[in-house]
Amino acid sequence: MPRLGPAFFDRPTLAVARDLLGALLVRRIGRGLVAGRIVEVEAYVGEDDLACHASRGKPGKKGRAAGLYVGPGHYYVYMIYGMYWCLNVVTEREGFPAAVLVRALEPVGGVHLMRRRRRAARRERDLANGPGRLCQALSIDGRFHGKSVESRSLWLERGDPIPEKEVIRCPRIGVDYAGNSKDLPWRFYVRTSECVSVRDPEAERLPDQSARSMA
Numbered sequence: 001m002p003r004l005g006p007a008f009f010d011r012p013t014l015a016v017a018r019d020l021l022g023a024l025l026v027r028r029i030g031r032g033l034v035a036g037r038i039v040e041v042e043a044y045v046g047e048d049d050l051a052c053h054a055s056r057g058k059p060g061k062k063g064r065a066a067g068l069y070v071g072p073g074h075y076y077v078y079m080i081y082g083m084y085w086c087l088n089v090v091t092e093r094e095g096f097p098a099a100v101l102v103r104a105l106e107p108v109g110g111v112h113l114m115r116r117r118r119r120a121a122r123r124e125r126d127l128a129n130g131p132g133r134l135c136q137a138l139s140i141d142g143r144f145h146g147k148s149v150e151s152r153s154l155w156l157e158r159g160d161p162i163p164e165k166e167v168i169r170c171p172r173i174g175v176d177y178a179g180n181s182k183d184l185p186w187r188f189y190v191r192t193s194e195c196v197s198v199r200d201p202e203a204e205r206l207p208d209q210s211a212r213s214m215a
Helices: 013-020 062-066 110-118 131-137 200-206
Strands: 024-029 032-045 075-080 083-090 098-109 154-157 167-170 187-190
Touching: 013 032, 013 098, 024 098, 032 110, 032 131, 062 075, 083 131, 098 110, 098 187, 098 200, 154 200, 167 200
Parallel strands: none
Antiparallel strands: 024 032, 024 154, 032 098, 032 187, 075 083, 083 098, 167 187
16 A cells, blocks of 8 residues: 655645544564554644643643644654553644544554554454554554654555545544633544444434534
8 A cells, every 4th residue: 555655744634634544554563564444533733722732832842742843744652641652643834733643543464463562452453442552552652753654664554545424523532621622523533443442422423424513
């Protein structure tokens, strides 16, 4: 499959997030490859998005958030709870802080290698169904922070497109602190996937997801 280069990410973040559904995240570990189909993502857009790291330290170009300003197609990797890594890909123009968080994968290759790192997962669908879990399964950590998507050890490939009727748009997870940004429908997931980390029954009941506001 063709790889996704920086140009793919040099677009509005919400469009990138939607289009990442169905793409493959591939990790080379030694002589082996581990891969998963992206089935859940979240968008974080600009300093006005109170859930975005860039909103917490304006002008924001210092510390951890500096990685959001480097330009499209770079990895933004950070740790939560002192133990779990999260993988994002920076989007839009250099100097504008935005990224897409990869929240869940469907394992499609190198499952045996994933199991070695996720021994607590009893079912295959639990190997990478969360941002911390997928980083553990694919051995992704802070070494990738700031690296390009053109890396030889971690990259993304085009996958089969996801039909619009299968895309759920809903509020992001764990951002109740984010004031008027907490209810933005900037989480996207594949309705039919068993590997989604958290489902949103209310959003799934909406008759026309394609008509839901993305702004």
